[in-house]
Each structure stands twice: as C-alpha cells, then as structure tokens.
Amino acid sequence: MTLNLTGPTAVGSPVSLTVAPDTAQATTAINALVTAYNTVVTEINGQFKVAADGTGGGVLESDNTLREVQNSLLSAVSNSISGNNGIVNLASIGVNLQDDGTLSVDSGALASALSSNYASVQNLLQNSTTGLSQNFSK
Numbered sequence: 001m002t003l004n005l006t007g008p009t010a011v012g013s014p015v016s017l018t019v020a021p022d023t024a025q026a027t028t029a030i031n032a033l034v035t036a037y038n039t040v041v042t043e044i045n046g047q048f049k050v051a052a053d054g055t056g057g058g059v060l061e062s063d064n065t066l067r068e069v070q071n072s073l074l075s076a077v078s079n080s081i082s083g084n085n086g087i088v089n090l091a092s093i094g095v096n097l098q099d100d101g102t103l104s105v106d107s108g109a110l111a112s113a114l115s116s117n118y119a120s121v122q123n124l125l126q127n128s129t130t131g132l133s134q135n136f137s138k
Contacts, residue, residue: 076135
C-alpha cells in the first residue's frame, strides 16, 4: 500500500482514508502468469510438433513424462471451483484456454471481474486448498 499525505488538515478536522485493491498490479500479475504459462506450453508443444511428412518432433517427443506434465498443466488451468460468486474458473475472469493449450486474456473481462469482485478473483487464484496456485503446486 502506498500512502500519500498531501497536506495538513485543520486540528480536529476528520481525515478520510480509503483502501482499495490494486487492480492494476493484479492485472500485471495475471498477465505475467499467462505469459510464463504460454512460454512453457509453447516449448512443450514444440517437442510434439511433427511435419506433414511425419518427420520432426523434438528430442522429448516420445517422453511420457513430458506428456504427463502437459496434462497436469492443462488440468490445473481448466479446473473449476463451486460458488465463489460466479468466479469459478479462469474463463470467468477473462483468461481463456486456446486450441493449442495456451491462454489468452480478455482484458475487458479481466478488468470487470477485478473491479466488481476482487475478493473472489483472489480466492480463485490463491485459495489455500482449491486455488489455481495450489493446482500448479500439485
């Protein structure tokens, strides 16, 4: 939190202090998460990319561990929770899963979710048992 004191007030005059979530910082963090996730998924996808003639594929193309990692990541980002004021999955805050497994951010939907229901967005991402952070941790 940043507190800017702009000037003195008269003795005995009330001073108002408003505390609000930093939606700009939350937006930056969510976009950074999406960028990092997309980097990993793109690298994994590159290992499985095969040319039309059947050649290609990365050195880890036949590695089942890599497929398990890919499945775990997809499972983590597609997880849904119940209730939470309608903020139940990433799509409900404007973070959408693309056909290639990467994520995209609808900045308008994200801004709307953060401004109207910040606590539920935070719960979706950081809940100690069901949040996205826990899914990634697992």
